[in-house]
Amino acid sequence: MKMFPKKTLFVISTLFLxxxxxxxxxxxxxxxxxxxxxxxxxxxxxxxxxxxxxxNLKNKDLIIEADE
Structure with missing residues (x-):
């Protein structure tokens, strides 16, 4: 099994990042x-x-829920 040169691994890892x-x-x-x-x-x-x-809705005692 052939190993890749360090420069190739650096380029591939940088590109991936x-x-x-x-x-x-x-x-x-x-x-x-x-x-x-x-x-x-x-x-x-x-x-x-x-x-x-x-x-008007609040005055009619309608409960209104809303995000703040």
Missing amino acids: VLTIAGATAVNYKQDKDVDRTKIPSKLELSKSFQKWIT
Whole structure:
């Protein structure tokens, strides 16, 4: 069985390391950019009509649970 030269092993291991880091970075970037569709957009949440609607529901003793 023939052994690879040290230079070849170094190049292969460096390439593997770079590809692993690039792949992990790409996955993290994609997860950060994904939109959470379960949350209300902040623009809507801050609108006056939405605030009135939520206040009316609370006044009717409706229990509203939300993420902070």
